[in-house]
Amino acid sequence: MERFWEHLTLEELSPSQWESLCDGCAQCCRIKLEDEDDGTLAETAVVCHLLDRDGCRCTAYADRSTLVPDCVTLTPEAARTLRWMPETCAYRRLAEGRPLPPWHPLLTGNPDSVHEARASVRGQVLSEVDVHPDDFEAHIIRWVTP
């Protein structure tokens, strides 16, 4: 496959090229808690109720922004500025001038390689439908300074 991501900017990608960059990790579907005083974000091991935790896919992708107002629609600008996006996310990496991780499905040709590398949330998260909101704090895994 032509390594289009190595010579096009994020703004130059076609819609299908843009979509193909998503490795399907679902790390961005983790519930985040915000400190109201300083804006610090806490990322949790709890994920959005619309996530299929085994397939790591959104079950309502076309309607996600309506159903989950906090769900971020990624843009090149967002990829450059959102500090909570995971280090492994292809959009963030390309925005920072870094290569795709070696297990990325575009490099391996295998959509499961993200799971085999344990870079996805498969097997590592709970659904928000199974956790009381008062208990989200008990599942914080890292703090992110915006």
Ligand code: SF4
């Ligand atoms: S973190 Fe990036 S690569 Fe992973 S699912 Fe979200 S947008 Fe796709």
Ligand code: SF4
């Ligand atoms: S709406 Fe879909 S894409 Fe958005 S956070 Fe929830 S599962 Fe992820």
